Ligand SMILES: [Zn+2]
């Protein structure tokens with residue numbers, strides 16, 4: 142689960158959110174907990190409540206799926222890439238995951254916790270990954286050498302504009 146360690150580091154105490162599955166309570170996870178020096182609080186999310194108080198369910202996954210769907214739909218319409226081929230599907234997932242891990246989206250993650258009531262401070266205005274990466278009016282050309290194709294995405298990490306080929310098809314642009 143993405144949020145387990147990376148999300149919680151934005152707070153000076155660690156709130157571990159666990160779904161109501163004993164699955165997570167493996168010796169490995171307990172060992173990882175021992176490495177933290179901050180106080181830890183375990184909060185169990187009751188069964189069937191994840192849609193209301195699990196930050197990933199409440200706000201994160203929808204954003205993630207929106208970007209995957211936009212890329213998939215655009216590839217289907219404008220290329221002959223077989224998007225449902227396992228390798229291509231995984232490339233898209235890896236690419237989107239990499240974009241979401243950019244520092245500029247920290248407030249999106251904070252907002253997910255705020256929306257569920259785990260944080261009291263609103264993180265402030267932020268752009269969603271889809272808004273930033275597929276900004277309307279993105280008319281620049283791909284930054285790669287003499288590519289010259291119209292850009293399809295602005296990378297959330299390096300802020301460079303990339304065409305399909307150099308983001309997903311020929312190269313896999315991940316950070
Ligand atoms: Zn980049």
Ligand SMILES: [Zn+2]
Nearest residue numbers: 283288304307
């Ligand atoms: Zn290109």
